[in-house]
Amino acid sequence: MNPDTSLDGPTRREIESFVADWVAEHDVPGAALVVVDGDETVYADGFGARDLAAEDPATPDTRFGIASVTKSVTAVAVQQLAARGDLALDDFVGEYVPRLGFPDDPVSVADLLSHTSGMPSDGASIAHISRALDVDPNTAPLSSETDRRRHVDDAKGDRTTSDPHTHIRSEERPFFYYNTGYTILGEVVEAVDGRPFRRYVEEEVLDPLRMAHSGFDPDTEDAAVPYYHDPETGDLERGDFPAKGTGAAGGLLSTATDLGRYLRFHLTGNTGVLPDERRHACHEGHATRETRLDGSEQQYGYGWMREPFLDDTLVSHSGTLTVSSAFAGFREGAEVGVGLLASTVPDVHPSAVGRGVLALLDGTSPDEAVARFGLDAKFDAVTGQYASHRGIQRATVEREHGGVRVDFDNALGGETLVAFPETSDPDDYRFYTSTADGAHVPLTFEETDDGFDLFYRRWRLHGST
Template identity: 35%
Template sequence: MARKEVAVAPWETLEAFVRERLRRSRLPGLSLAVVRGEEVAYARGFGFRDLERKLPATPTTRYGIGSVTKSFTALALMQLVEEGKLSLEDPVERFLPLRVRPFGEPVRVEHLLAHTSGIPALAYAEAEIRYDQGTGGRPLALAAVADFVAWLNGAEGWAEARPGERWFYLNEGYVLLGGIIQELSGLSYGEYLRERVLKPLGMEATGFLGEEAPELATPYLVPPEGRPRPGRAAPMAVGSDGALVSTALDLALYLRMWLRRGAPLVGEEAYRELLRPRVPVPGEPLWPGPLGPAQYALGLMVQPFFGRTLVGHGGSVLVYTAHLAFLPEEGLGVAVLANGSGYPLAQIAQAALALLLGEPLEALPFYRLEALGERIFGLYATYGDTLRVTLRPQAGGVELRVEDREAPQSVLLAWEALGEGEVRLRALLGDRALPVAVRLSDPPVLLYERYKLRRVGGLA
């Protein structure tokens, strides 16, 4: 597809988009870089890297990048494959004492890279991260690769599919991959990455959680209501699943490598293997649009985007989030990092790439959904104001709350369809699936159960 020429760089539109999302989500700070070919076309920070001291976020602010680390781990493994030290088809038990054989079949290196081991997530990272932040979870005493091998060896009965059949995101599998890198290279995972990946790319500002570093963003927990509060930038055992810390400008250097088809770190064949889709990722778009179903490759996701191929990966350690995305055909890439959770950074990356392609933001399904929310969220009242109901965003859907000081009732609605002049949703009430509709009139009208309500105000 021929590239649309954009007469003016869309930075003003992008900046307005980002600022509004920060305002809505109350994310403290965010840094962003856009790469076009070999050049950093745009880079800047938004908000604060430290709320208390009012220090601004910049393109050189450091953040934890969570599972974006997985693409680095996959890249490192492919370097070792190119050197003949292993094959993607090798059983993991060749390198580590892994005894798990889902339905009698060995788990291979490729299965861990593509999250197709057949073992559902054991949630070690979720437990450890929440325990470290004081929000839940529990300590698991998994301090080394051998601990993770033992942890997985106890989970044979947890397997749900044969290796290679189905996608189950498995952080623990990427910890084992870090162990394989250590076993074959004689270096720790961190040493290997510094020598073989970070140093050749000039990524001098990239390190690991728990290390002292200048301009490190204060990590924040962002509750649904109230002010963000500082969290902890806690280190992670091994770290090959999500422990890297980086900046927007350093990730721009990393993106340039991907846009050069892996050079100078891996050759053409390895690059193609890394980006070759292996397995569908569960979840379908709500409505037809430019973003097609996603598939997982090796440490990266791949999906259609305005007729191109969108490659990327997100990451979260709760108090830091990140997203990396690029369009190989167009030579365009985006890195987004934030010091909190609250707004999907993948959507900011998609907005930036759409604007660079000359496509309207309104074509993006999530943008349409947000615009729709602006129209329908708010306070509704029946005839005579005898009953009041609030619609607000909640958990990727919509919360319908019957207002009552003593006994408010709350129902979660799922988006179902956007019709002509009407939004259709669905509520689950016990054993009933109840259709709900919002007529996009002025003002909007809500039809819920036996009630008709008109919007009388916005959200507080």
């Protein structure tokens, strides 16, 4: 990052324009951004409205739901107990919460922290959110502790492995993002410490880090009004924060100012909240979450994800809670961090925009550094109408999810296929598709003076994009 730690000048203007365009173009009612450099917050501001009806502005001290970024806070709480010797990460959770744990099928604390218990999602978070928004109130009985115990017990039949394991970092353990696992970790904290999870976090994590405007209560004057996109119409609607059932897995609310303090703690430590070796263990990769188009891996630690980024390592987590979304992340080598909060879930998630801000801080275009923006640029470039010599064969190219839909048409009929990019490089226009007989067929766009030409099998089609 530039030595100019006040973040003034062209970089500041570029970042603010980038975030403001995102707010305006993607139906984001309100957002807040924070940038930290080592142990200093160098930027914090709000964008848009805290409340659209009242036209109250979003500020750095507006509270937003941080959703699954909460998991990193839960991991800190668990690591604190481990540092004190009150539990060990390879302890089986059934020792502490037999009513919600796996007493007959051992799963360790570390398994839940790294989502390697073998349990696929049981849908509990969707059920709670659907009920809060009155979208589908009858998804599952989850109103009581007994309901939740039954839900976990019934879902255990879907677990992919059943043999008890003897170590906490087995490469053979499958990764399944398991929200309920973090709910159970909240129960472990309560069982070991004796205090309610929320009170424990407030007294042992938030207070020492001076995160005075963070907590689990959504009904405060400084909270952003939650909005969601109606699943049928796509219209933005005012909603309710799904406080019940999210808790240790995703129920914390925070501000840009407080999130900056939290990022600085993870970047530099030196607070007495957690020993450095425990803090670093949260950032290390304990399981492979996914492989990217460039062949790099995103790993999962304890409440954090880890991946290559800008010739550095990005440690981050995102969160999505239908009526709020968030991103918190930092580059380990550069010691620069970004937090971005929003009062809805836009089609371009704060995780992409937060990475884009980190790229701009590095003097790099988001299109080059962030796969989402690189792919957007590539798809936008090649969509349009194409035709062969004299228009005998025609094609329409449109974006479809992570690829492009190509509709070929001529006087004798047509063909429709979906093609996927070979890389996320915005200047690499090689795509591929698969046929019914198993062939891997290239579909390539070549830039010309007039736009793009499309090459597929025997055809070369000229574009008018």
